[in-house]
Amino acid sequence: MFCSGCGNNIENNESFCSHCGKPVAEDASQNQNNRPTLIGYSPNIGSQKFAQYQKKSIIWSFLFAGILAVITIIAFPIYGNASGEIAWPNSLFYGMGIGGMFIAIAIGQTWRKKLDKTWDGVVIFKDAYRLRERTDNGITNYQNVYEMKIQKDNGGIKKYKWRNVIGTYNYYNVGDRVRHHKGLNYYEKFDKSNDKKILCIACMSYVDIEKDICPRCKCPLLKL
Ligand SMILES: [Zn+2]
Ligand SMILES: [Zn+2]
Structure with missing residues:
Protein backbone atom coordinates (compact mmCIF):
# COMPACT_ATOMS: atom_id res chain seq x y z
CA MET A 1 0.00 0.00 0.00
CA PHE A 2 0.97 3.63 -0.30
CA CYS A 3 1.30 6.43 2.24
CA SER A 4 -1.54 8.93 1.86
CA GLY A 5 0.78 11.72 2.96
CA CYS A 6 3.62 11.37 0.50
CA GLY A 7 2.96 8.47 -1.86
CA ASN A 8 5.80 6.37 -0.49
CA ASN A 9 5.45 2.58 -0.80
CA ILE A 10 4.85 1.09 2.67
CA GLU A 11 5.64 -2.48 3.75
CA ASN A 12 2.74 -4.35 5.38
CA ASN A 13 4.41 -4.60 8.79
CA GLU A 14 5.18 -0.89 9.12
CA SER A 15 2.92 1.30 11.22
CA PHE A 16 4.56 4.59 10.24
CA CYS A 17 5.66 5.81 6.82
CA SER A 18 9.46 5.62 6.65
CA HIS A 19 9.53 8.67 4.42
CA CYS A 20 7.23 11.24 6.06
CA GLY A 21 6.29 9.59 9.36
CA LYS A 22 2.52 9.52 8.87
CA PRO A 23 0.75 6.74 10.84
CA VAL A 24 -0.34 3.92 8.53
CA ALA A 25 -3.38 2.66 10.46
CA GLU A 26 -5.10 5.99 10.06
CA ASP A 27 -4.45 5.85 6.32
CA ALA A 28 -5.96 2.40 5.93
CA SER A 29 -9.27 3.32 7.59
CA GLN A 30 -9.40 6.54 5.62
CA ASN A 31 -8.83 4.77 2.31
CA GLN A 32 -11.62 2.28 2.80
CA ASN A 33 -14.43 4.80 2.77
CA ASN A 34 -12.72 7.17 0.39
CA ARG A 35 -12.58 5.57 -3.08
CA PRO A 36 -9.38 3.59 -2.50
CA THR A 37 -8.78 2.93 -6.21
CA LEU A 38 -8.21 6.64 -6.75
CA ILE A 39 -5.31 6.94 -4.31
CA GLY A 40 -1.86 5.95 -5.54
CA TYR A 41 0.05 6.11 -8.80
CA SER A 42 -1.49 3.97 -11.52
CA PRO A 43 0.31 1.06 -13.17
CA ASN A 44 -1.60 1.88 -16.37
CA ILE A 45 1.32 4.06 -17.46
CA GLY A 46 2.96 0.77 -18.48
CA SER A 47 -0.07 -0.52 -20.39
CA GLN A 48 0.38 -1.94 -23.86
CA LYS A 49 -2.31 0.31 -25.27
CA PHE A 50 -0.46 3.39 -24.05
CA ALA A 51 2.85 2.12 -25.49
CA GLN A 52 1.10 1.68 -28.84
CA TYR A 53 -0.29 5.19 -28.62
CA GLN A 54 3.18 6.63 -27.94
CA LYS A 55 4.69 4.66 -30.83
CA LYS A 56 1.96 5.90 -33.15
CA SER A 57 2.47 9.52 -32.11
CA ILE A 58 6.21 9.25 -32.94
CA ILE A 59 5.39 7.78 -36.37
CA TRP A 60 2.87 10.58 -36.98
CA SER A 61 5.33 13.32 -36.01
CA PHE A 62 7.93 11.94 -38.46
CA LEU A 63 5.34 11.50 -41.20
CA PHE A 64 4.18 15.07 -40.69
CA ALA A 65 7.77 16.40 -40.73
CA GLY A 66 8.49 14.31 -43.86
CA ILE A 67 5.49 15.71 -45.72
CA LEU A 68 6.46 19.28 -44.76
CA ALA A 69 10.03 18.60 -45.94
CA VAL A 70 8.89 17.26 -49.32
CA ILE A 71 6.58 20.25 -49.82
CA THR A 72 9.35 22.79 -49.10
CA ILE A 73 11.86 20.96 -51.32
CA ILE A 74 9.38 21.08 -54.21
CA ALA A 75 7.96 24.54 -53.47
CA PHE A 76 11.27 26.45 -53.22
CA PRO A 77 12.45 25.78 -56.81
CA ILE A 78 8.93 26.48 -58.13
CA TYR A 79 8.77 29.77 -56.23
CA GLY A 80 12.36 30.63 -57.20
CA ASN A 81 11.60 30.03 -60.85
CA ALA A 82 8.29 31.89 -60.89
CA SER A 83 9.46 34.95 -58.98
CA GLY A 84 12.95 35.02 -60.47
CA GLU A 85 14.31 35.81 -56.99
CA ILE A 86 16.23 32.59 -56.32
CA ALA A 87 18.17 30.92 -59.14
CA TRP A 88 18.34 27.17 -59.72
CA PRO A 89 19.99 25.15 -58.11
CA ASN A 90 20.24 27.48 -55.09
CA SER A 91 16.46 27.33 -54.72
CA LEU A 92 16.72 23.56 -54.38
CA PHE A 93 19.41 23.88 -51.69
CA TYR A 94 17.32 26.38 -49.70
CA GLY A 95 14.36 24.02 -49.94
CA MET A 96 16.48 21.11 -48.78
CA GLY A 97 17.91 23.16 -45.90
CA ILE A 98 14.53 24.20 -44.56
CA GLY A 99 12.97 20.79 -45.27
CA GLY A 100 15.83 19.16 -43.38
CA MET A 101 15.11 21.42 -40.41
CA PHE A 102 11.60 19.96 -40.05
CA ILE A 103 13.10 16.46 -39.89
CA ALA A 104 15.78 17.64 -37.43
CA ILE A 105 13.11 19.13 -35.13
CA ALA A 106 11.18 15.84 -35.13
CA ILE A 107 14.38 13.92 -34.30
CA GLY A 108 15.23 16.41 -31.53
CA GLN A 109 11.78 16.12 -29.93
CA THR A 110 11.87 12.31 -29.98
CA TRP A 111 15.38 12.32 -28.54
CA ARG A 112 14.38 14.67 -25.73
CA LYS A 113 11.49 12.37 -24.79
CA LYS A 114 13.84 9.38 -24.71
CA LEU A 115 16.32 11.20 -22.44
CA ASP A 116 13.61 12.46 -20.07
CA LYS A 117 13.24 10.84 -16.64
CA THR A 118 10.30 10.12 -14.35
CA ASN A 173 -4.05 22.26 -6.26
CA VAL A 174 -1.27 23.49 -4.02
CA GLY A 175 -0.16 20.53 -1.91
CA ASP A 176 -0.94 17.89 -4.55
CA ARG A 177 1.64 15.13 -4.79
CA VAL A 178 2.35 14.56 -8.45
CA ARG A 179 4.45 12.34 -10.67
CA HIS A 180 6.02 13.47 -13.92
CA HIS A 181 6.16 10.55 -16.33
CA LYS A 182 9.13 10.34 -18.67
CA GLY A 183 8.48 12.04 -22.01
CA LEU A 184 5.07 13.45 -21.12
CA ASN A 185 3.94 16.98 -20.43
CA TYR A 186 1.51 15.94 -17.72
CA TYR A 187 1.58 15.18 -14.01
CA GLU A 188 -0.28 12.30 -12.51
CA LYS A 189 -1.89 13.16 -9.18
CA PHE A 190 -1.20 10.76 -6.37
CA ASP A 191 -4.63 11.38 -4.82
CA LYS A 192 -7.49 11.59 -7.30
CA SER A 193 -10.18 10.70 -4.76
CA ASN A 194 -11.62 14.22 -4.62
CA ASP A 195 -11.73 14.69 -8.39
CA LYS A 196 -14.71 14.47 -10.72
CA LYS A 197 -12.56 14.48 -13.84
CA ILE A 198 -9.30 12.86 -14.81
CA LEU A 199 -6.91 14.06 -17.50
CA CYS A 200 -6.23 11.51 -20.21
CA ILE A 201 -2.46 11.19 -20.35
CA ALA A 202 -2.48 10.50 -24.09
CA CYS A 203 -4.86 13.04 -25.65
CA MET A 204 -4.99 15.46 -22.67
CA SER A 205 -8.78 15.65 -22.59
CA TYR A 206 -10.78 15.71 -19.34
CA VAL A 207 -12.70 12.49 -18.79
CA ASP A 208 -15.29 11.51 -16.17
CA ILE A 209 -13.38 9.96 -13.24
CA GLU A 210 -15.71 6.94 -13.17
CA LYS A 211 -14.50 5.82 -16.61
CA ASP A 212 -11.54 3.46 -17.05
CA ILE A 213 -10.83 4.06 -20.73
CA CYS A 214 -10.64 7.42 -22.50
CA PRO A 215 -13.60 7.59 -24.92
CA ARG A 216 -11.64 9.77 -27.32
CA CYS A 217 -8.34 7.89 -27.78
CA LYS A 218 -9.16 4.54 -26.10
CA CYS A 219 -6.13 4.74 -23.79
CA PRO A 220 -6.47 3.37 -20.23
CA LEU A 221 -6.81 6.25 -17.77
CA LEU A 222 -4.27 6.54 -14.99
CA LYS A 223 -6.34 4.85 -12.29
CA LEU A 224 -5.56 1.78 -10.25
ZN1 LIG B 1 4.69 9.13 3.81
ZN1 LIG C 1 -7.49 10.20 -24.42
Whole structure:
Protein backbone atom coordinates (compact mmCIF):
# COMPACT_ATOMS: atom_id res chain seq x y z
CA MET A 1 0.00 0.00 0.00
CA PHE A 2 0.97 3.63 -0.30
CA CYS A 3 1.30 6.43 2.24
CA SER A 4 -1.54 8.93 1.86
CA GLY A 5 0.78 11.72 2.96
CA CYS A 6 3.62 11.37 0.50
CA GLY A 7 2.96 8.47 -1.86
CA ASN A 8 5.80 6.37 -0.49
CA ASN A 9 5.45 2.58 -0.80
CA ILE A 10 4.85 1.09 2.67
CA GLU A 11 5.64 -2.48 3.75
CA ASN A 12 2.74 -4.35 5.38
CA ASN A 13 4.41 -4.60 8.79
CA GLU A 14 5.18 -0.89 9.12
CA SER A 15 2.92 1.30 11.22
CA PHE A 16 4.56 4.59 10.24
CA CYS A 17 5.66 5.81 6.82
CA SER A 18 9.46 5.62 6.65
CA HIS A 19 9.53 8.67 4.42
CA CYS A 20 7.23 11.24 6.06
CA GLY A 21 6.29 9.59 9.36
CA LYS A 22 2.52 9.52 8.87
CA PRO A 23 0.75 6.74 10.84
CA VAL A 24 -0.34 3.92 8.53
CA ALA A 25 -3.38 2.66 10.46
CA GLU A 26 -5.10 5.99 10.06
CA ASP A 27 -4.45 5.85 6.32
CA ALA A 28 -5.96 2.40 5.93
CA SER A 29 -9.27 3.32 7.59
CA GLN A 30 -9.40 6.54 5.62
CA ASN A 31 -8.83 4.77 2.31
CA GLN A 32 -11.62 2.28 2.80
CA ASN A 33 -14.43 4.80 2.77
CA ASN A 34 -12.72 7.17 0.39
CA ARG A 35 -12.58 5.57 -3.08
CA PRO A 36 -9.38 3.59 -2.50
CA THR A 37 -8.78 2.93 -6.21
CA LEU A 38 -8.21 6.64 -6.75
CA ILE A 39 -5.31 6.94 -4.31
CA GLY A 40 -1.86 5.95 -5.54
CA TYR A 41 0.05 6.11 -8.80
CA SER A 42 -1.49 3.97 -11.52
CA PRO A 43 0.31 1.06 -13.17
CA ASN A 44 -1.60 1.88 -16.37
CA ILE A 45 1.32 4.06 -17.46
CA GLY A 46 2.96 0.77 -18.48
CA SER A 47 -0.07 -0.52 -20.39
CA GLN A 48 0.38 -1.94 -23.86
CA LYS A 49 -2.31 0.31 -25.27
CA PHE A 50 -0.46 3.39 -24.05
CA ALA A 51 2.85 2.12 -25.49
CA GLN A 52 1.10 1.68 -28.84
CA TYR A 53 -0.29 5.19 -28.62
CA GLN A 54 3.18 6.63 -27.94
CA LYS A 55 4.69 4.66 -30.83
CA LYS A 56 1.96 5.90 -33.15
CA SER A 57 2.47 9.52 -32.11
CA ILE A 58 6.21 9.25 -32.94
CA ILE A 59 5.39 7.78 -36.37
CA TRP A 60 2.87 10.58 -36.98
CA SER A 61 5.33 13.32 -36.01
CA PHE A 62 7.93 11.94 -38.46
CA LEU A 63 5.34 11.50 -41.20
CA PHE A 64 4.18 15.07 -40.69
CA ALA A 65 7.77 16.40 -40.73
CA GLY A 66 8.49 14.31 -43.86
CA ILE A 67 5.49 15.71 -45.72
CA LEU A 68 6.46 19.28 -44.76
CA ALA A 69 10.03 18.60 -45.94
CA VAL A 70 8.89 17.26 -49.32
CA ILE A 71 6.58 20.25 -49.82
CA THR A 72 9.35 22.79 -49.10
CA ILE A 73 11.86 20.96 -51.32
CA ILE A 74 9.38 21.08 -54.21
CA ALA A 75 7.96 24.54 -53.47
CA PHE A 76 11.27 26.45 -53.22
CA PRO A 77 12.45 25.78 -56.81
CA ILE A 78 8.93 26.48 -58.13
CA TYR A 79 8.77 29.77 -56.23
CA GLY A 80 12.36 30.63 -57.20
CA ASN A 81 11.60 30.03 -60.85
CA ALA A 82 8.29 31.89 -60.89
CA SER A 83 9.46 34.95 -58.98
CA GLY A 84 12.95 35.02 -60.47
CA GLU A 85 14.31 35.81 -56.99
CA ILE A 86 16.23 32.59 -56.32
CA ALA A 87 18.17 30.92 -59.14
CA TRP A 88 18.34 27.17 -59.72
CA PRO A 89 19.99 25.15 -58.11
CA ASN A 90 20.24 27.48 -55.09
CA SER A 91 16.46 27.33 -54.72
CA LEU A 92 16.72 23.56 -54.38
CA PHE A 93 19.41 23.88 -51.69
CA TYR A 94 17.32 26.38 -49.70
CA GLY A 95 14.36 24.02 -49.94
CA MET A 96 16.48 21.11 -48.78
CA GLY A 97 17.91 23.16 -45.90
CA ILE A 98 14.53 24.20 -44.56
CA GLY A 99 12.97 20.79 -45.27
CA GLY A 100 15.83 19.16 -43.38
CA MET A 101 15.11 21.42 -40.41
CA PHE A 102 11.60 19.96 -40.05
CA ILE A 103 13.10 16.46 -39.89
CA ALA A 104 15.78 17.64 -37.43
CA ILE A 105 13.11 19.13 -35.13
CA ALA A 106 11.18 15.84 -35.13
CA ILE A 107 14.38 13.92 -34.30
CA GLY A 108 15.23 16.41 -31.53
CA GLN A 109 11.78 16.12 -29.93
CA THR A 110 11.87 12.31 -29.98
CA TRP A 111 15.38 12.32 -28.54
CA ARG A 112 14.38 14.67 -25.73
CA LYS A 113 11.49 12.37 -24.79
CA LYS A 114 13.84 9.38 -24.71
CA LEU A 115 16.32 11.20 -22.44
CA ASP A 116 13.61 12.46 -20.07
CA LYS A 117 13.24 10.84 -16.64
CA THR A 118 10.30 10.12 -14.35
CA TRP A 119 10.25 12.12 -11.09
CA ASP A 120 7.95 12.87 -8.16
CA GLY A 121 7.15 16.22 -6.61
CA VAL A 122 4.64 18.49 -4.88
CA VAL A 123 2.71 21.45 -6.26
CA ILE A 124 3.94 24.32 -4.06
CA PHE A 125 2.65 27.44 -5.78
CA LYS A 126 -0.23 28.59 -7.97
CA ASP A 127 -1.15 32.09 -9.01
CA ALA A 128 -3.40 33.65 -11.62
CA TYR A 129 -3.20 37.34 -12.45
CA ARG A 130 -3.69 39.94 -15.17
CA LEU A 131 -0.66 41.50 -16.72
CA ARG A 132 -0.88 45.02 -18.14
CA GLU A 133 1.26 45.79 -21.12
CA ARG A 134 1.73 48.99 -23.04
CA THR A 135 2.81 48.61 -26.63
CA ASP A 136 5.02 51.16 -28.42
CA ASN A 137 2.05 52.87 -30.04
CA GLY A 138 0.34 53.49 -26.72
CA ILE A 139 -2.22 50.69 -26.75
CA THR A 140 -2.77 48.87 -23.44
CA ASN A 141 -3.01 45.10 -23.62
CA TYR A 142 -4.04 42.70 -20.91
CA GLN A 143 -2.76 39.17 -20.55
CA ASN A 144 -4.12 36.49 -18.25
CA VAL A 145 -1.17 34.71 -16.72
CA TYR A 146 -1.32 31.39 -14.88
CA GLU A 147 1.70 30.26 -12.91
CA MET A 148 2.44 26.98 -11.20
CA LYS A 149 5.53 25.65 -9.45
CA ILE A 150 6.33 22.04 -8.62
CA GLN A 151 9.00 21.17 -6.05
CA LYS A 152 10.85 18.06 -7.20
CA ASP A 153 11.66 15.48 -4.50
CA ASN A 154 15.23 15.23 -5.78
CA GLY A 155 15.72 19.00 -5.71
CA GLY A 156 14.93 21.76 -8.17
CA ILE A 157 11.69 23.48 -9.06
CA LYS A 158 9.74 23.06 -12.26
CA LYS A 159 8.02 26.30 -13.25
CA TYR A 160 5.05 26.73 -15.56
CA LYS A 161 3.62 29.86 -17.06
CA TRP A 162 0.58 29.87 -19.32
CA ARG A 163 -0.36 33.09 -21.07
CA ASN A 164 -3.99 33.57 -22.08
CA VAL A 165 -4.53 29.80 -22.14
CA ILE A 166 -5.37 28.15 -18.87
CA GLY A 167 -3.65 24.87 -19.79
CA THR A 168 -3.86 22.31 -16.99
CA TYR A 169 -3.71 25.04 -14.31
CA ASN A 170 -7.14 24.24 -12.83
CA TYR A 171 -6.46 20.52 -12.58
CA TYR A 172 -3.89 20.88 -9.80
CA ASN A 173 -4.05 22.26 -6.26
CA VAL A 174 -1.27 23.49 -4.02
CA GLY A 175 -0.16 20.53 -1.91
CA ASP A 176 -0.94 17.89 -4.55
CA ARG A 177 1.64 15.13 -4.79
CA VAL A 178 2.35 14.56 -8.45
CA ARG A 179 4.45 12.34 -10.67
CA HIS A 180 6.02 13.47 -13.92
CA HIS A 181 6.16 10.55 -16.33
CA LYS A 182 9.13 10.34 -18.67
CA GLY A 183 8.48 12.04 -22.01
CA LEU A 184 5.07 13.45 -21.12
CA ASN A 185 3.94 16.98 -20.43
CA TYR A 186 1.51 15.94 -17.72
CA TYR A 187 1.58 15.18 -14.01
CA GLU A 188 -0.28 12.30 -12.51
CA LYS A 189 -1.89 13.16 -9.18
CA PHE A 190 -1.20 10.76 -6.37
CA ASP A 191 -4.63 11.38 -4.82
CA LYS A 192 -7.49 11.59 -7.30
CA SER A 193 -10.18 10.70 -4.76
CA ASN A 194 -11.62 14.22 -4.62
CA ASP A 195 -11.73 14.69 -8.39
CA LYS A 196 -14.71 14.47 -10.72
CA LYS A 197 -12.56 14.48 -13.84
CA ILE A 198 -9.30 12.86 -14.81
CA LEU A 199 -6.91 14.06 -17.50
CA CYS A 200 -6.23 11.51 -20.21
CA ILE A 201 -2.46 11.19 -20.35
CA ALA A 202 -2.48 10.50 -24.09
CA CYS A 203 -4.86 13.04 -25.65
CA MET A 204 -4.99 15.46 -22.67
CA SER A 205 -8.78 15.65 -22.59
CA TYR A 206 -10.78 15.71 -19.34
CA VAL A 207 -12.70 12.49 -18.79
CA ASP A 208 -15.29 11.51 -16.17
CA ILE A 209 -13.38 9.96 -13.24
CA GLU A 210 -15.71 6.94 -13.17
CA LYS A 211 -14.50 5.82 -16.61
CA ASP A 212 -11.54 3.46 -17.05
CA ILE A 213 -10.83 4.06 -20.73
CA CYS A 214 -10.64 7.42 -22.50
CA PRO A 215 -13.60 7.59 -24.92
CA ARG A 216 -11.64 9.77 -27.32
CA CYS A 217 -8.34 7.89 -27.78
CA LYS A 218 -9.16 4.54 -26.10
CA CYS A 219 -6.13 4.74 -23.79
CA PRO A 220 -6.47 3.37 -20.23
CA LEU A 221 -6.81 6.25 -17.77
CA LEU A 222 -4.27 6.54 -14.99
CA LYS A 223 -6.34 4.85 -12.29
CA LEU A 224 -5.56 1.78 -10.25
ZN1 LIG B 1 4.69 9.13 3.81
ZN1 LIG C 1 -7.49 10.20 -24.42
